[in-house]
Amino acid sequence: MLSKKAQYAIKALGYLAGRYTEGPVLISEIAEKKQIPIKFLENILLELRNARLLESKKGRGGGYYLRDNPSHTSVASVIRIVDGPIAMLPCVSLYFHEKCNSCDEATCRMSQLFVEARDAVLGVLEKKTLQDLVG
Secondary structure: OOOOHHHHHHHHHHHHHHHHHHHHHHHHEEEHHHEEEEOHHHHHHHHHHHOOOOOEEEEOOOEEEEEOHHHHHHHHHHHHHHEEEEEEEHHHOOOOOOOOOOOOOOOOHHHHHHHHHHHHHHHHHOEEHHHHHHH
């Protein structure tokens, strides 16, 4: 399940994608327009800035803005930054793989099922970008 934090991150980044050519956007504006608690949003945007998806500018005319064109950032990459693995089981995760203690991955039917589920979800989330959230 997608966490509330990831949902807010995606909403905020979608808003910034829509304002990509307009320069920095104040946190208060994003919070108001997307109905996100401002304190929670501050932490999320800081995390996204530390992950180099966002830049910030201080002072007059300051705020947050996307580092790259919104069409270059996949929704999957945002979810991984905020929530970690997209896969439902650690043994099928592409970037956060952990070996299962209780089964043999080569013969585990459950593992094979969730590899298919992961691939189906990633097939969508890797193709969709922040630009797809505009509008």
